[in-house]
Amino acid sequence: MRERPQEFDRVLSSMCTEPHPAAREAAEEFLATNPGDPATYPTVADLEDEAVELLGDVAGLDDPAGYVASGGTEANVQAVRIARERADTAAPNVVVPESAHFSFQKAADLLGVELRIAPLTEDRRADVEAMRASADQDTAMVLGVAGSTEFGRVDPIPELAGVADSVGATFHVDAAWGGFLLPFTDRSWNFEHAPVDTMTIDPHKVGQAAIPAGGLLARDPALLDELAVDTPYLESKSQATLTGTRSGAGVASAVAALRALWPDGYRTNYERAMADAEWLAGELRERGFDIVEPSLPLVAADVDGRVFEALREDGWRVSRTGDGQLRVVHMPHVTRATLESFLADLDRRRVPATAD
Amino acid sequence: MRERPQEFDRVLSSMCTEPHPAAREAAEEFLATNPGDPATYPTVADLEDEAVELLGDVAGLDDPAGYVASGGTEANVQAVRIARERADTAAPNVVVPESAHFSFQKAADLLGVELRIAPLTEDRRADVEAMRASADQDTAMVLGVAGSTEFGRVDPIPELAGVADSVGATFHVDAAWGGFLLPFTDRSWNFEHAPVDTMTIDPHKVGQAAIPAGGLLARDPALLDELAVDTPYLESKSQATLTGTRSGAGVASAVAALRALWPDGYRTNYERAMADAEWLAGELRERGFDIVEPSLPLVAADVDGRVFEALREDGWRVSRTGDGQLRVVHMPHVTRATLESFLADLDRRRVPATAD
Numbered sequence: 001m002r003e004r005p006q007e008f009d010r011v012l013s014s015m016c017t018e019p020h021p022a023a024r025e026a027a028e029e030f031l032a033t034n035p036g037d038p039a040t041y042p043t044v045a046d047l048e049d050e051a052v053e054l055l056g057d058v059a060g061l062d063d064p065a066g067y068v069a070s071g072g073t074e075a076n077v078q079a080v081r082i083a084r085e086r087a088d089t090a091a092p093n094v095v096v097p098e099s100a101h102f103s104f105q106k107a108a109d110l111l112g113v114e115l116r117i118a119p120l121t122e123d124r125r126a127d128v129e130a131m132r133a134s135a136d137q138d139t140a141m142v143l144g145v146a147g148s149t150e151f152g153r154v155d156p157i158p159e160l161a162g163v164a165d166s167v168g169a170t171f172h173v174d175a176a177w178g179g180f181l182l183p184f185t186d187r188s189w190n191f192e193h194a195p196v197d198t199m200t201i202d203p204h205k206v207g208q209a210a211i212p213a214g215g216l217l218a219r220d221p222a223l224l225d226e227l228a229v230d231t232p233y234l235e236s237k238s239q240a241t242l243t244g245t246r247s248g249a250g251v252a253s254a255v256a257a258l259r260a261l262w263p264d265g266y267r268t269n270y271e272r273a274m275a276d277a278e279w280l281a282g283e284l285r286e287r288g289f290d291i292v293e294p295s296l297p298l299v300a301a302d303v304d305g306r307v308f309e310a311l312r313e314d315g316w317r318v319s320r321t322g323d324g325q326l327r328v329v330h331m332p333h334v335t336r337a338t339l340e341s342f343l344a345d346l347d348r349r350r351v352p353a354t355a356d
Numbered sequence: 357m358r359e360r361p362q363e364f365d366r367v368l369s370s371m372c373t374e375p376h377p378a379a380r381e382a383a384e385e386f387l388a389t390n391p392g393d394p395a396t397y398p399t400v401a402d403l404e405d406e407a408v409e410l411l412g413d414v415a416g417l418d419d420p421a422g423y424v425a426s427g428g429t430e431a432n433v434q435a436v437r438i439a440r441e442r443a444d445t446a447a448p449n450v451v452v453p454e455s456a457h458f459s460f461q462k463a464a465d466l467l468g469v470e471l472r473i474a475p476l477t478e479d480r481r482a483d484v485e486a487m488r489a490s491a492d493q494d495t496a497m498v499l500g501v502a503g504s505t506e507f508g509r510v511d512p513i514p515e516l517a518g519v520a521d522s523v524g525a526t527f528h529v530d531a532a533w534g535g536f537l538l539p540f541t542d543r544s545w546n547f548e549h550a551p552v553d554t555m556t557i558d559p560h561k562v563g564q565a566a567i568p569a570g571g572l573l574a575r576d577p578a579l580l581d582e583l584a585v586d587t588p589y590l591e592s593k594s595q596a597t598l599t600g601t602r603s604g605a606g607v608a609s610a611v612a613a614l615r616a617l618w619p620d621g622y623r624t625n626y627e628r629a630m631a632d633a634e635w636l637a638g639e640l641r642e643r644g645f646d647i648v649e650p651s652l653p654l655v656a657a658d659v660d661g662r663v664f665e666a667l668r669e670d671g672w673r674v675s676r677t678g679d680g681q682l683r684v685v686h687m688p689h690v691t692r693a694t695l696e697s698f699l700a701d702l703d704r705r706r707v708p709a710t711a712d
Contacts, residue, residue, distance in 0.1 A: 001382045001612050003399050005389045005604065014397075016390045016601060026357045028384050031566050031605075033361045034372045040673040041370075043359050070426045070568065073600040081466065103600055105585045110437065110598075112468045150589050204601065210387050212426065212568060212603045229461045232678035233369075233506050242466075244429040244459055245372060245560065247568045247603065248361065249387075256357050317396040322588035 006317065008333040012342065013319040015149070015177050017331040019253055020208040020265075026249075026256035027210035033248025035068070039235030044248040047255045051203070054258040055215050058183060059175070059201055060192035065221035067241055068203070068251045069214035072176030073103035074242045075200035078216055078227055080107040082198060083141030083170035085226035092140035095163075097126035097155060099148040101174060113140060124148070124292070126155035132163045139169045144196075146189040147178020150321040152298030152329075154178065154187050161194035170223075173199045176214070177329075180206035181296050183263065184270040191219060198223060203254035206269070208261060208332055213250035273297035273330035280328060280339050287347075297330035303346070310349040316342060362673070364689040368698065369675040371505070371533050373687040375609055376564040376621075382605075382612035383566035389604025391424070395591030400604040403611045407559070410614040411571050414539060415531070415557055416548035421577035423597055424559070424607045425570035428532030429459035430598045431556035434572055434583055436463040438554060439497030439526035441582035448496035451519075453482035453511060455504040457530060469496060480504070480648070482511035488519045495525045500552075502545040503534020506677040508654030508685075510534065510543050517550035526579075529555045532570070533685075536562035537652050539619065540626040547575060554579060559610035562625070564617060564688055569606035629653035629686035636684060636695050643703075653686035659702070666705040672698060 008018050019027065030044055038045030048068055056064030069075045084092050093114035096104050100117070108115035116139075118130040126144060135142060142164035144155040157173060164171035175182065175189060179201030182189045190196065199217045203209035218224055227240040261269070277297040285291050290302035303311075303326040311318055311326075318326055328334070328342075364374050375383065386400055394401030404424055412420030425431045440448050449470035452460050456473070464471035472495075474486040482500060491498060498520035500511040513529060520527035531538065531545060535557030538545045546552065555573045559565035574580055583596040617625070633653040641647050646658035659667075659682040667674055667682075674682055684690070684698075 001378070001385065001608065001615075003403060003608075005386050005399055005608075006397055008388070011396055014390070014393060016388065016393070018388050022357070024387060027387055027605075029357065030361050031380060031383055032364070032372065032374050034370070034567060037370060037372070037675075039675060040367055041362055043361055047359060070430075070599045071601045073598070074426075077598075101600075102585055102587055102595075106598070109585065110433075110466055211390060211601060211605070212599075214601075229458055229465065231458055233675060233683065235675045239458075242429070242433075242462070242598075243426045243568075244457075245427045245567060245570075247606075249383075249567070249605070250603075252357065252359075252361075259357075319393075319395060319589060319591045327589065 009338060010315050011317040012334060013317060013327045013329055014331065015205045015329055016211065017208060017333045019210040020257045020260055022260045023209050023253035023257040027253040030248040030252035034245050035248055035251050036239065036241065036244050036246040037234055041248060044251055048251045051251055051254045051258065054255065054262060055201055055217055058179060058262060059199055059217055060190035061217060061219060064217050065224050066215065066217040068254055069216050070212045070243055071204065071214035072200050072202045073106060075214045075216035076101065076103040076174060077107040077110060078242055079172040079198040079200065080111055080113060080141055082223050082226045083172065084111055084113055086170055087140035089138040091138050093138050094141040094143065095131055095134045095139050096143040097131065097145060099124060099145050099150065099153060100143055101149050104143065124151050124153045126160060128156055128159045128163065131160060135163055135167045135169065137167060139167045141170045141172055144173045146173050146175040146182055147296050149177065150327065151292050151300055152294060152296035154189060154295060157189050158194040161196065165195065170197045171195060172197060176200045176202045177205050178296055180266050181270050184267045203257060204250065207254065207257055209257045210249055210253035212247050213254040269332050276336055276339060277330045283343055292325065299328045300325040307349050311345060314345050316345065365694060366671050367673040368690060369673065369683045369685055370687065371561045371685055372567060373564060374689045375566040376613045376616055378616045379565050379609035379613040383609040386604040386608035390601050391604055391607050392595065392597060392600050392602040393590055397604060400607055404607045407607055407610045407614065410611065410618060411557055411573055414535060414618060415555055415573055416546035417573060417575060420573050421580050422571065422573040424610055425572050426568045426599055427560065427570035428556050428558045429462060431570045431572035432457065432459040432530060433463040433466060434598055435528040435554040435556065436467055436469060436497055438579050438582045439528065440467055440469055442526055443496035445494040447494050449494050450497040450499065451487055451490045451495055452499040453487065453501060455480060455501050455506065455509060456499055457505050460499065480507050480509045482516060484512055484515045484519065487516060491519055491523045491525065493523060495523045497526045497528055500529045502529050502531035502538055503652050505533065506683065507648050507656055508650060508652035510545060510651060513545050514550040517552065521551065526553045527551060528553060532556045532558045533561050534652055536622050537626050540623045559613060560606065563610065563613055565613045566605055566609035568603050569610040625688050632692055632695060633686045639699055648681065655684045656681040663705050667701060670701050672701065
């Protein structure tokens with residue numbers, strides 16, 4: 001193949017990253033395996049059991065149920081599906097904060113549930129009272145976001161669990177991105193901190209597994225039974241995953257990354273990323289930009305559209321929030337040297353604007 | 357990682373296979389890319405456009421719309437979703453032959469559509485009159501299977517297109533497995549042969565791409581618009597895929613395999629596989645087994661349960677149809693030497709049964 005993939009040295013806004021070397025090696029070795037057919041591919045099926053156990057360690061859940069999904073979107077869709085199946089109503093709704101990932105819109109479209117979007121507090125977290133006001137007896141699921149996609153914000157998880165409990169709804173936490181950062185903070189976010197039913201926590205983001213390796217965890221294996229369909233031509237009896245054939249590369253690389261990095265490697269990554277985010281926020285603030293202060297290693301800055309386009313012309317892979325802020329996601333591949341180079345380009349590109 | 361994946365030398369019932377060497381190389385090179393974010397990963401997004409063009413060549417469709425999905429299940433779910441969105445009814449149903457893959461059960465569960473399962477003819481193909489009798493004004497989609505999972509049967513596609521047309525339904529063809537075999541037969545199965553709206557055709561099966569590389573094709577790009585949701589924090593504006601982050605390895609490997617093998621390499625594979633299937637069917641028939649005659653390279657044989665279990669103990673990765681027949685799927689990794697070795701074990705394992 002003559003084409004070459006992008007380098008990661010200028011990728012600043014992605015939640016994907018370079019896999020850990022052990023994860024890459026495992027992905028390459030298990031490229032031609034299918035955990036969707038455990039009778040034919042038993043080794044990778046055993047690895048998936050280990051991946052779920054290790055994810056349980058990260059998320060504070062002994063004896064977890066779950067599986068390695070194609071990504072966070074599948075895990076979120078499946079969580080909504082579980083909740084819909086459990087809800088005793090003909091018109092189910094799910095209550096989410098405005099910071100919910102767009103996969104919940106996909107889930108609502110697919111599953112025919114009403115999406116009720118509650119406004120945020122000023123610090124861009126779920127507003128517990130607004131969430132409570134949106135929930136009613138037809139509420140199948142309440143969502144808490146533990147590390148929002150746009151701003152890295154962590155919702156008040158125990159309080160939202162209380163909202164779910166008050167209407168008898170399933171409580172889901174989306175920690176797709178935050179799940180490998182939050183264990184090294186003092187936040188309440190996981191299965192030990194609140195009666196969380198299901199969680200999305202993706203090895204292929206901060207976990208440094210290879211794509212595709214999303215994670216769905218459930219406190220009780222009976223929750224996954226809501227998803228099961230019969231599999232007539234496989235020696236296994238039923239399948240709870242959304243997809244059929246699945247990537248063994250994702251599964252094996254998740255195990256390899258977790259073995260290599262949990263917990264010390266992930267802690268080191270978190271501490272470095274958080275220090276870089278605080279440093280970057282300070283540098284941008286000194287330059288006069290409006291900053292959304294990082295609570296996890298993600299910095300959003302109000303950079304004007306012309307400068308943003310100029311930086312993209314310089315080869316920076318940056319994207320914007322819905323409100324137009326430039327987002328820097330401090331993934332493992334983003335180094336301080338990269339950030340210094342980015343700031344130098346930003347300074348150079350701002351000059352014409354200042355001269356206007 | 358100390359674990360090693362299974363070898364393929366005894367995998368006889370899987371629709372997965374070893375990727376073509378060029379596909380493996382491309383998968384490894386593009387492991388850390390995400391076609392779900394084309395503004396950040398433009399090279400792999402361009403490769404996806406090429407993959408869709410090449411799949412259009414295979415399926416007889418100029419200027420195809422579509423994308424590389426996580427697998428055939430996603431492609432089938434999305435086809436049902438397109439049909440549901442287009443249907444002008446509050447109680448949509450989809451009419452499928454009994455040979456439909458279980459992904460249509462998943463689709464029906466997810467999407468809240470009624471699944472109407474029509475019986476087959478004696479040769480295990482869709483019965484056009486039974487399909488017609490199941491269809492009505494609430495029918496959103498009619499399915500034709502071009503290479504069924506259990507028996508490799510090809511439905512009468514033009515006639516089923518007529519059934520769909522008669523009730524104003526979308527017509528979908530599931531050629532997930534058969535799509536890379538049927539171009540070398542005289543069957544009517546593709547977009548040129550009938551007014552097919554959407555098709556599932558998977559590079560990661562007979563196409564010899566790496567997992568995950570399913571294919572969804574649509575005659576008209578407007579069909580994909582039915583799937584689009586907004587993507588607030590990406591520079592691209594909307595997303596029609598079921599998943600969010602997606603595997604660039606699947607996309608790049610699909611292009612590499614198609615460049616290497618379409619059409620001559622796939623023709624050679626088909627001819628060898630079909631000759632092997634006919635040879636195996638003959639050998640089994642001579643031994644007195646009831647055989648489902650292969651119409652594509654897939655042989656099902658009525659092997660008794662005790663012998664089946666013994667063969668699994670011998671390390672053969674075999675599985676059974678819903679009716680209990682042992683299935684041999686002649687994928688590219690299945691050689692004549694493997695089949696001879698399998699027959700030798702079968703002969704050895706049958707002896708105690710004969711002695712009873």
